[in-house]
Amino acid sequence: MARYIVRRVLWGVGLLVIVSAVIFLIFYILPSADPAVLRAGRNSGPTQIAAIRHSLGLDRPIYEQFFDYMKGIFLHFDFGFSYQYNVPVRQLIVTRLPATTYLVVGAVIVWLLMGIPTGIISAIKQRSLLDRTTMATSLALISAPVFWLGLVSLYLFAQDVGQFQIFPGQGSYETATTFVGRGEALILPWIVLAAATAAIYARYMRSSMIEVMSEDYIRTARAKGLTERRVIMRHGVRSAITPIVTLLGLDIGTLLAGNAILTESVFNIPGVGRLLYTSITRSDLTTIQGITLFGAFFIVIFNLIVDIAYAYLDPRVRYQ
Amino acid sequence: MTDSPQAPATTATPARKLLEVRDLMVSFETEDGTLTAVDGASFSVDRGETLGIVGESGSGKSVANMTVLGLTRARYTTISGQIFFDGTDLLSLQPDELRKVRGNDIAMIFQDPLTSLHPYYKIGWQMVEAVQAHQDINHDAARKRSIDLLKLVGIPEAERRFDQYPHEFSGGMRQRVMIAMALVNDPKLLIADEPTTALDVTLQAQILKLLQRLQKEFEMGVIMITHDLGVIAEVADEVNVMYAGRVVEKGSLDQIFYDPQHPYAWGLLGSLTRIDRDRVARLSQIKGQPPSLISPPKGCPFRPRCPHSFDKCLELPELKQRGGETGHLDRCWLDNEKKKSLRIVEGGEIGLEAPAPAGARS
Numbered sequence: 001m002a003r004y005i006v007r008r009v010l011w012g013v014g015l016l017v018i019v020s021a022v023i024f025l026i027f028y029i030l031p032s033a034d035p036a037v038l039r040a041g042r043n044s045g046p047t048q049i050a051a052i053r054h055s056l057g058l059d060r061p062i063y064e065q066f067f068d069y070m071k072g073i074f075l076h077f078d079f080g081f082s083y084q085y086n087v088p089v090r091q092l093i094v095t096r097l098p099a100t101t102y103l104v105v106g107a108v109i110v111w112l113l114m115g116i117p118t119g120i121i122s123a124i125k126q127r128s129l130l131d132r133t134t135m136a137t138s139l140a141l142i143s144a145p146v147f148w149l150g151l152v153s154l155y156l157f158a159q160d161v162g163q164f165q166i167f168p169g170q171g172s173y174e175t176a177t178t179f180v181g182r183g184e185a186l187i188l189p190w191i192v193l194a195a196a197t198a199a200i201y202a203r204y205m206r207s208s209m210i211e212v213m214s215e216d217y218i219r220t221a222r223a224k225g226l227t228e229r230r231v232i233m234r235h236g237v238r239s240a241i242t243p244i245v246t247l248l249g250l251d252i253g254t255l256l257a258g259n260a261i262l263t264e265s266v267f268n269i270p271g272v273g274r275l276l277y278t279s280i281t282r283s284d285l286t287t288i289q290g291i292t293l294f295g296a297f298f299i300v301i302f303n304l305i306v307d308i309a310y311a312y313l314d315p316r317v318r319y320q
Numbered sequence: 321m322t323d324s325p326q327a328p329a330t331t332a333t334p335a336r337k338l339l340e341v342r343d344l345m346v347s348f349e350t351e352d353g354t355l356t357a358v359d360g361a362s363f364s365v366d367r368g369e370t371l372g373i374v375g376e377s378g379s380g381k382s383v384a385n386m387t388v389l390g391l392t393r394a395r396y397t398t399i400s401g402q403i404f405f406d407g408t409d410l411l412s413l414q415p416d417e418l419r420k421v422r423g424n425d426i427a428m429i430f431q432d433p434l435t436s437l438h439p440y441y442k443i444g445w446q447m448v449e450a451v452q453a454h455q456d457i458n459h460d461a462a463r464k465r466s467i468d469l470l471k472l473v474g475i476p477e478a479e480r481r482f483d484q485y486p487h488e489f490s491g492g493m494r495q496r497v498m499i500a501m502a503l504v505n506d507p508k509l510l511i512a513d514e515p516t517t518a519l520d521v522t523l524q525a526q527i528l529k530l531l532q533r534l535q536k537e538f539e540m541g542v543i544m545i546t547h548d549l550g551v552i553a554e555v556a557d558e559v560n561v562m563y564a565g566r567v568v569e570k571g572s573l574d575q576i577f578y579d580p581q582h583p584y585a586w587g588l589l590g591s592l593t594r595i596d597r598d599r600v601a602r603l604s605q606i607k608g609q610p611p612s613l614i615s616p617p618k619g620c621p622f623r624p625r626c627p628h629s630f631d632k633c634l635e636l637p638e639l640k641q642r643g644g645e646t647g648h649l650d651r652c653w654l655d656n657e658k659k660k661s662l663r664i665v666e667g668g669e670i671g672l673e674a675p676a677p678a679g680a681r682s
Binding site for chain 1: 386389416420424427428430432435436437438449450485
């Protein structure tokens, strides 16, 4: 097991280097804007721009730039300097991580609590009215764009503009000062961010559960005279939920990586996603690179966690 | 051990045997129509006795026996008839009452021991669970009982293997674990659904021997479901031949093997490999496919495949004593004397073959 983990970690590091090289190349081949020009401002001549370019090291060969970048990351955990904010990228990201983490963790809890039981019940009551209703609802939720769902939820429930003023609205995260207060501000974002994923998990859990419940070992469990409840929970769910773990790891990874960008934008939450959004609009290359690498890092980490968790969940994997 | 629950007395004649299934009918609503998997099957077995049920896939042998345990009860299933077990009609029991019989008084083992054990739980855990589902005893006692059973079915180092997962066992050992788990609550009846089909031949013999030994030790009734007449010959006292959801012939082992009355039984016997004879070029087979259970043929269900069928076969023959001795029943309209000559094919063996052509119809 230890050897397996070490091998996976080394793989992950290699993957991160490749990812950063690809990002580097993309911006070199397809620059969205010249960072030196942006930084120089409106009233500046060619000499000024050239001077800035030289000071940023942008006039050197790309492999040198890449090598320096990698050196900074591996030796100093330094992701470079944001051209726009004038602060280290690392600091930019780290100060925004708590908001994103709070948002994502809450949303994960919401979607698991909604999706998993719904999937189980739908599978057990397959083809019933309840099953059909929940599956139709889930399809609607999957189809609804997050920004639309976000705006609708604000229109309906926000304390400032809502028709039913129940939950704190847009921008309330930044004004809240306590953990609980921020949690309240995140109620709507949690639900909005979780809705589509909850629906996907419900459908996934349902089909997984239906498949498992037709397995021979479920018949054995019933033949043993176990209660139906025990057959479902201990024998059925135990198997059906294992593939969900894979899904969960990936979803948490991508959300922490800035995939909550739409939710964060709609609700004005100062997280990594919104930072990514503003960085893209301002061609802040180092920040975009930093966030992408951070994202890749999270995805690699959560993949690793998933694989290790899987070995514990499925004893057959352990011996291979 | 908990007692089997007593159901209200039924009006029909009381059952004398351990298990008596009468006129069992099981049908499923499918998208293509109603599928009648078991169509009026009756069979019985007593303690210490082995009933062999033989038939092709889809003959209803598994469904009938799963219905005994209530495993086919579902929203789209219709079940009728009577299943007396120890004087109780199991069909009249509530699901939770029937649950207390399952795995306790009646146990079942299945064909594929690889897929029949839960891959994520240690075999010990699964056995302890089976004990504790019916007996109010602590984990240590349940563990001890389980290990005793593992030893009894011939698993070496039972204490150590108790803590292993199913995938760490070989196929034969897994089936032994299944058997141990089935017997852990000292059942009166064991239903074995093709227990040796997934195993290779040398293991088959071992498992059958084991089952026979355990049957004596536990004084159980055993129902052996199989498509393999070789298995039947090895273990059965009584034999039921099932076809398309019906019992088409029933009798003692010798009656079925030496004096088969139904052409389907001739076909089954004719397709056996014999080690006491020279190898024939090609094994004979029963032509055609089993009939659709959604729209079965009119009359005798074997008629479309039977080379000896005639006009009368458009009517369904009832199961009764015809050409056989006492207790030997069948469903075939053919003349009793004619049967004796028709079933002898080339080489003097019993088999199913087309009769001579040109107007020589029976």
